[in-house]
Amino acid sequence: MKTISISDFEPIDKKFPAMRFLRLEERLCCTRYLIVDEKQKKTMMIDAGDGKDQLDFVPDAVFLTHGHFDHASGVKPDWPEVWIHPQEDAALRFMNVPKNAKPLLGQQFDFGGFHFNLLHTPGHTPGSMCLFEEKSGFLFSGDTKFAGGSYGRTDLGHADAEERMKESLQLLEQVDWKLLCPGHGEMEYADGRMI
Ligand SMILES: [Zn+2]
Secondary structure, three states, rough: OOOEHHOOOOEEOOOOEEEEEEEEOOOOOEEEEEEEEOOEEEEEEOOOOOEEEOOOOOOOOEEEOOHOOOOHHOOOOOOOOOOOOOOOOOOOOOOOOOOOEEOOOEEEEEEOHHHHHEEEEEOOOOOOEEEEEEOOOOEEEEEEEEEHHHHHHOOOOOOOHHHHHHHHHHHOOOOOOOOEEEEOOOEEEEOEEEE
């Protein structure tokens, strides 16, 4: 099994070198985002990947944008702090909610000088969430919103998924993001540039 180190994560944008990403093209695995606090020697991760590789470090805090296998299967049982939205439904198709994932409490999280707003954005799944970081303007959108204006599947959730997705996308319209960082595919700046 391939082993992944902190140095395998590339900076997303040179203005914020602590914010990094790892995107794999060769298989269905989500993009993983890592925030590195060099001073405290701590890391925060957004989504954990499909479990077909392993990290050589233990992230100090992990946020799952939702419970699908390609985002959540990489969580290891000994990871100390793994959060998922309490409305996620582990019984749905393609779910692999880790046993040690705890229901997210609160709507904000500070890490490494960054301030994350945790937004509940149901639709793709009932417990989907996005994280908006205020200083950088990065919006980590999971499988809710993708670059180029598309959005996640709504046939995998509850019966009202399409309606909830519309509401969630409207909520994200209110967010003044500078860079969209989705769970798959390219990232997109507010001016339309893709990376
Ligand atoms: Zn998904």
